[in-house]
Amino acid sequence: MERIKLTIDGAPVEVDPGSTVLDAARKAGVHVPTLCFHPELRLEGSCRLCVVEIEGMKSLAASCVYPATSGMRVRTNSEVVRKTRKSIVELLLANHPQDCLVCPRHGTCELQEVSHQLGVRKIRFKQESRGAEQDLSSVAVVRDPNKCILCGRCIRICEQVQKVSAIGLAGRGSKAVVTTPFGHGLAEGPCVACGQCIKVCPVAALKEADATEQTWRALNNPAIHTVVQVAPAVRAALGEEFGMRPGALVTEKLVTALRKLGFSQVFDTQFGADLTIVEEGHELLHRLNENKHLPLITSCSPGWVKYAEHFCPDMLEHLSTCKSPQQMLGALVKTYYAEKIGVSPEKIFHVAIMPCTAKKFEASRPEMGRDGLQDVDAVLTTRELAAMLKEAGIDFANLPDGEFDLPLGMSSGAGTIFGVTGGVTEAVLRSVTELKTGKELEDIEFHSVRGFAGVREAAIPLNGLTLKVAIVNSLGQAEKLLKKVKRGEAEYHFIEIMGCPSGCIGGGGQPFSRDPEIKHKRAAALYRQDHLKRVRKSHENPAIKELYRTFIGDPNGEKAHALLHTHYHARPRY
Amino acid sequence: MGVSEMAEHKCVGCPGTLERDAKFDQLDDVIAKHKALEGALIMILHKAQLIFGYLPEEVQRYVAKALDIPLADVYGVTTFYSYFSLTPRGKHRIAVCMGTACYVRGAGDLLAAFEKELGVKVGQTTADGLFTLEASRCIGACGLAPVLTVGEDVYGNIMSVERVPDILRKYRTEKQQ
Numbered sequence: 001m002e003r004i005k006l007t008i009d010g011a012p013v014e015v016d017p018g019s020t021v022l023d024a025a026r027k028a029g030v031h032v033p034t035l036c037f038h039p040e041l042r043l044e045g046s047c048r049l050c051v052v053e054i055e056g057m058k059s060l061a062a063s064c065v066y067p068a069t070s071g072m073r074v075r076t077n078s079e080v081v082r083k084t085r086k087s088i089v090e091l092l093l094a095n096h097p098q099d100c101l102v103c104p105r106h107g108t109c110e111l112q113e114v115s116h117q118l119g120v121r122k123i124r125f126k127q128e129s130r131g132a133e134q135d136l137s138s139v140a141v142v143r144d145p146n147k148c149i150l151c152g153r154c155i156r157i158c159e160q161v162q163k164v165s166a167i168g169l170a171g172r173g174s175k176a177v178v179t180t181p182f183g184h185g186l187a188e189g190p191c192v193a194c195g196q197c198i199k200v201c202p203v204a205a206l207k208e209a210d211a212t213e214q215t216w217r218a219l220n221n222p223a224i225h226t227v228v229q230v231a232p233a234v235r236a237a238l239g240e241e242f243g244m245r246p247g248a249l250v251t252e253k254l255v256t257a258l259r260k261l262g263f264s265q266v267f268d269t270q271f272g273a274d275l276t277i278v279e280e281g282h283e284l285l286h287r288l289n290e291n292k293h294l295p296l297i298t299s300c301s302p303g304w305v306k307y308a309e310h311f312c313p314d315m316l317e318h319l320s321t322c323k324s325p326q327q328m329l330g331a332l333v334k335t336y337y338a339e340k341i342g343v344s345p346e347k348i349f350h351v352a353i354m355p356c357t358a359k360k361f362e363a364s365r366p367e368m369g370r371d372g373l374q375d376v377d378a379v380l381t382t383r384e385l386a387a388m389l390k391e392a393g394i395d396f397a398n399l400p401d402g403e404f405d406l407p408l409g410m411s412s413g414a415g416t417i418f419g420v421t422g423g424v425t426e427a428v429l430r431s432v433t434e435l436k437t438g439k440e441l442e443d444i445e446f447h448s449v450r451g452f453a454g455v456r457e458a459a460i461p462l463n464g465l466t467l468k469v470a471i472v473n474s475l476g477q478a479e480k481l482l483k484k485v486k487r488g489e490a491e492y493h494f495i496e497i498m499g500c501p502s503g504c505i506g507g508g509g510q511p512f513s514r515d516p517e518i519k520h521k522r523a524a525a526l527y528r529q530d531h532l533k534r535v536r537k538s539h540e541n542p543a544i545k546e547l548y549r550t551f552i553g554d555p556n557g558e559k560a561h562a563l564l565h566t567h568y569h570a571r572p573r574y
Numbered sequence: 575m576g577v578s579e580m581a582e583h584k585c586v587g588c589p590g591t592l593e594r595d596a597k598f599d600q601l602d603d604v605i606a607k608h609k610a611l612e613g614a615l616i617m618i619l620h621k622a623q624l625i626f627g628y629l630p631e632e633v634q635r636y637v638a639k640a641l642d643i644p645l646a647d648v649y650g651v652t653t654f655y656s657y658f659s660l661t662p663r664g665k666h667r668i669a670v671c672m673g674t675a676c677y678v679r680g681a682g683d684l685l686a687a688f689e690k691e692l693g694v695k696v697g698q699t700t701a702d703g704l705f706t707l708e709a710s711r712c713i714g715a716c717g718l719a720p721v722l723t724v725g726e727d728v729y730g731n732i733m734s735v736e737r738v739p740d741i742l743r744k745y746r747t748e749k750q751q
Contacts, residue, residue: 159644168646170653181649182631189645574639 006072021063036151094125110202137185140193148205154197166191194303195357195508218349232419233355233504236525241386247521252401270415272325277538302362303499313570330375355507381509410543413530421473421503664706673712687735
C-alpha cells in the first residue's frame with residue numbers, strides 16, 4: 001500500500017498506512033505529550049492531552065487515535081493547542097492531591113512530567129479533594145482512587161492483556177471512577193495480584209502494598225536473624241533504578257547491597273528454582289509414565305496460579321504440585337537451614353526480593369508455612385528494594401562484588417533463566433532429557449523455546465517420545481491456549497505459563513521503564529548470566545545434590561512432598 | 575482472603591441456595607431469550623430491573639455469570655445509565671423533568687415541594703416504600719412544561735406547587751384500598 005505523506009509543523013513526513021497522527025508526529029521528532037496512550041494497549045483517546053490542530057478541521061483532534069491521511073497538515077504547538085493541553089493538565093491537577101514530595105511515584109509520575117513539560121505554573125481551578133478511601137484489602141496491590149486520573153490504562157491491561165477485569169470504570173461524567181464492582185475491594189474479586197495495573201499506571205493510583213516497614217523493623221531487631229532470597233529477574237533490572245544502563249547484570253553488587261542493608265544471610269531464589277526443576281522434572285516423567293494429568297502446567301507464577309483458581313478450576317489437577325522457587329526456598333530456610341544453624345524458626349525473618357506483586361499474595365497463603373509461621377515473612381518488589389537501598393544511602397552502582405551464602409545461594413544457569421518466558425521450559429528440558437536418557441546433552445540451549453511471542457510451541461525428542469511443549473506469557477494468552485486444549489484442538493505434554501507479559505522480567509514489581517526494548521535487554525542479561533555459570537543444569541547443582549542426600553531423600557518422595565509441594569483450591573470468579 | 579469469607583458472596587440466585595426467589599426463574603427466561611443477541615446485557619438488565627424493581631448486587635452477579643462476562647462490565651453499565659437503580663425503589667417513581675423548558679417554568683419549585691411533602695431528598699425513597707423521588711432529564715414533552723411522571727402517568731402544566739398533595743393523594747389512597 002502507498003505510504004502516507006503529511007506535514008507536521010510544516011515538516012514533511014511519511015508513515016505507513018494505519019499510522020496515527022501521533023505516530024507521524026513522533027516520526028517527525030515532535031514529542032506530543034500523552035497520558036491515556038500506552039504503546040501496548042488498545043487506543044482510547046480519552047485524556048485529550050495529545051490534541052493537535054489539523055488544517056480544515058473545526059476542533060482539535062486527539063492525535064493518538066486520529067488516523068494520518070495523505071495531504072494532512074498538522075500543527076502540534078499552536079497557541080490553541082498549547083493552551084488546551086495546559087488546561088487539561090490544570091483540570092487534572094485540580095482534583096489530584098498535591099503531595100508530590102511524599103508520593104511514591106515522585107520522579108516517575110507521568111502527570112508530574114507532563115505538567116513540568118508543558119510549563120504549568122499555576123492551577124486556575126479550585127483544588128478539590130475526592131476524599132475517597134484507599135483500597136487496602138489486597139496484600140499485594142493498593143488502590144488510591146484520589147490519585148486516579150481516569151486514563152483507564154489499568155482497566156485496559158487487566159481486561160485485554162490479562163483477561164481478568166478485576167477493575168472497571170463505574171459511574172458517569174464527573175462521578176466516573178475506576179473501581180472494583182460495588183467497591184468491594186480487590187481482595188474480594190478475581191484480582192490475581194499480578195501488578196500489571198501498577199506497571200501501566202501513570203500516577204500513584206495503584207501501587208504495591210508496602211513491605212519495607214516490617215523489613216526495616218526486622219533488620220533493626222538484634223534478636224532476629226534475617227535471611228533474604230533474591231529472584232533472578234531482579235538482578236536484570238535493579239540497576240535501572242540507579243542510573244545504570246537497562247540490561248545491566250548486577251548480581252554481585254546486589255549481594256553486597258543486601259549485606260550492607262543488614263541481612264545476615266543472602267540466599268538465591270535460583271537455588272529454589274533448581275530445586276523446583278528437579279521436583280517438577282520428576283513429576284513430569286512420572287505423569288508421562290502414568291499418562292495422567294497431562295499436560296503438566298507449571299505453577300511457579302503466582303499470578304497464573306491464582307488466575308487458574310478463579311478462572312479454570314477444572315484445570316487445577318494439571319498444575320504441577322510443586323511450590324514456586326520462592327516458597328521452596330522459604331520452606332528450607334525455616335526447616336533445613338534453621339536446623340543447621342540451630343536457630344528456632346520463630347527467630348528467623350525471611351525476606352524475598354521479587355519482580356512480582358503476586359508473590360506477596362503467595363507468601364501469605366495459609367498453606368505456605370507450618371506451625372503458625374509463614375515460610376516467607378515479607379516480599380519486597382524490585383522497586384521497594386531500590387527504595388530501601390536509596391534510603392540507606394547505598395551507592396549501588398559503585399559497590400564491590402559479593403557472593404551468595406552457601407548452600408542456599410548456589411545455583412545453576414537453569415535457575416537463572418526462570419526469570420524470562422521460556423526459561424522454566426528450557427531448564428526442565430535440560431534436566432528431563434538427561435534424567436530420561438541417562439546421557440549428557442550435547443547442546444543444552446533450547447533456542448526453540450526462547451523468544452517473546454505470546455504462545456510458542458516446540459516438539460522435543462525425548463528417548464523415543466516427542467515431548468510437545470507450549471509456552472505462554474500473559475494470562476490472556478493462557479486463556480486462549482487453555483481453551484484450545486480443553487476443546488481438544490491442541491495437545492501438549494507440558495505447558496509453561498507465566499502470568500506477566502515476557503515473564504518475570506516484565507513483572508508487576510519491576511522498575512518503571514519506557515524503554516521499548518526493555519524486555520530484550522533484561523532477557524539478554526539473564527541469558528548472559530546463564531552463560532557465565534559453571535553449572536547450567538539444575539540437577540547438577542552440587543548444593544541441590546547435597547540437599548537430597550542429607551535432608552530430603554528422593555525427589556517427589558515423602559519429605560519432598562511435605563516441604564516442597566502444595567495444593568490448590570477453586571476460588572469464585574463472581 | 576479466606577474461602578469462608580468468599581462464601582458469603584454466594585449468589586442468592588444460585589441453585590442450591592435455600593431461598594431462591596421465583597423472580598430468578600423469570601430472569602432465567604429473559605436471559606435465555608436474549609443471551610445470543612448483540613447488546614444482550616442492557617436488554618437483560620432492563621428486564622431484570624422490571625422483575626426485581628431494582629438491580630441488587632446478587633442480580634448483577636447472576637447476570638454476569640449467566641453471560642460469562644466480567645462483573646466489572648455489568649457494574650460499569652448499571653452505574654453508567656441513570657435508568658438503572660442499585661438501591662430498592664418505591665412502588666411509584668416520581669420523576670420531575672428538569673429539562674430547560676420545565677426548569678424555567680418552575681420545575682425546581684415543584685421538586686422542592688415534593689421533597690417537603692414526602693420528607694425525602696431527590697434520589698431517595700420514602701420510609702413506607704411508596705415513592706421514590708427523582709429529577710429526570712428532558713423527557714421531550716416540553717409543550718407540557720413543567721411536566722412530571724409518576725410511574726407511567728404523565729402530569730403536565732403543573733403550574734402550582736399546591737397541586738403536589740393532590741397528585742400524591744391518588745397513589746396514597748390506592749395503597750389503602
